[in-house]
Amino acid sequence: MxxxxxxxxxxxxxxxxxxxxxxxxxxxxxxxxxxxxxxxxxxxxxxxxxxxxxxGPNREVHLAFEAADEDAVRAFHRAAVELGAEVLHPPRLWPEYHPGYFGAFVRDPDGNNVEAVWHGA
Structure with a gap:
């Protein structure tokens, strides 16, 4: 999880x-x-x-949830957007983290940076 x-x-x-x-x-x-x-x-x-x-305002908690694949990351992002979440970063590859890192970042209702990530892209 x-x-x-x-x-x-x-x-x-x-x-x-x-x-x-x-x-x-x-x-x-x-x-x-x-x-x-x-x-x-x-x-x-x-x-x-x-x-x-x-x-400053960027002193939030960051929490990343493990996703099963790229589709799960995209579904996480869609669900958050439908609920009105602020999108920090839409789903994409993050090669600066490591090859195959695929993630999306949103703010939860309390302002925390919440991510879904899959490491196998």
């Missing part, structure tokens, strides 16, 4: 030190570091992300 979760951090450097240490005790480590965001996980799969967002 849950593919990955992301939080925004007011003090990015402090959060990096904190999560490097505490997640390391659980066997998790940095899997991807793209500057303003770091993905922690195991075996090359980042499942928990931290992002640099010191203040």
């Amino acid at each position: 849950i593919d990955h979760v992301g939080i925004n951090c007011a003090n990015y450097a402090e959060s990096q030190r904190f999560y490097d240490a505490v997640l390391g005790t659980l066997g998790f480590s940095r899997q991807l570091d793209v500057g303003p965001a770091i993905g922690y996980g195991r075996a090359g799969k980042p499942t928990f992300w931290i992002s640099d967002a010191p203040a």
Whole structure:
């Protein structure tokens, strides 16, 4: 169900030190570091992300749900649009994340960044 979760951090450097240490005790480590965001996980799969967002309206929670295929991502997007959700990114490939990453992003009624993702495109 849950593919990955992301939080925004007011003090990015402090959060990096904190999560490097505490997640390391659980066997998790940095899997991807793209500057303003770091993905922690195991075996090359980042499942928990931290992002640099010191203040402002972009300090939302990001939650990604695992989809079965591209059609499921598109269905998620259509359902959200029909319910009046703000579209952050329509369904598309995201090669900057990794080859085959296909996702769509919307805002839920509380303003959170909610995504459906399929990794097999």
